[in-house]
Amino acid sequence: MATAPNTNDAAKQGSGQGFVYLPLIAGWLVPGAGHFLLRKWGRGALLSASVVGMFAVGIAMQGQLFSGAHEILDVLGLAGDLGNGLLYLVSQLMGWGADQVKVTTADYGTRFIVVAGLLNVIAAVDAHNLRTGRKS
Amino acid sequence: MFKPSHFAAVVLFALFASVVFGITQRETPQRMIRYGIYCFLLFVGSAVALSWAMFFIAR
Numbered sequence: 001m002a003t004a005p006n007t008n009d010a011a012k013q014g015s016g017q018g019f020v021y022l023p024l025i026a027g028w029l030v031p032g033a034g035h036f037l038l039r040k041w042g043r044g045a046l047l048s049a050s051v052v053g054m055f056a057v058g059i060a061m062q063g064q065l066f067s068g069a070h071e072i073l074d075v076l077g078l079a080g081d082l083g084n085g086l087l088y089l090v091s092q093l094m095g096w097g098a099d100q101v102k103v104t105t106a107d108y109g110t111r112f113i114v115v116a117g118l119l120n121v122i123a124a125v126d127a128h129n130l131r132t133g134r135k136s
Numbered sequence: 137m138f139k140p141s142h143f144a145a146v147v148l149f150a151l152f153a154s155v156v157f158g159i160t161q162r163e164t165p166q167r168m169i170r171y172g173i174y175c176f177l178l179f180v181g182s183a184v185a186l187s188w189a190m191f192f193i194a195r
Binding site: 043046047049050051053054057060061062103105108112115116119122123125126135136 | 137138139140145148149151152153155156157159160163
């Protein structure tokens, strides 16, 4: 009898046991953690390095962290920033980033931070797909 | 404060985004690498092409 061709080791190990959304939530809170939970060490390391690196470059460029939602664009920026998970919370607590964007590189930095959050969401969803066996 | 040039910023952005796109959008390692390189070249290439277009429009 034929077996499903797309099932992977992680899905086999995790099917029917544990919380199916754990890699998704872990991957959102800590970049790459979702893949680490599924023992995808290489992918997790690369994703973690990319997201954390992009976020760090954004902070180093004095990018702004969105903290309030006064305008519609601020809401979108805040949504993107929240995709960074704990990185965003820690940065807010530590007071990193700029209060106001004054130079061009700071504007780029703000975009780097937002895009890092969006990429982290993509990575977390990828971990969820690996967990459910939708992707190998 | 880190102040990269515009081109360096484009290259950094393309590098980070391409790694994530390559890993998440393809299934096998070989296809991940190929797609990552493809995305990187598209990011950088389109930025350079648009920059030249804006240069000639502004003249």
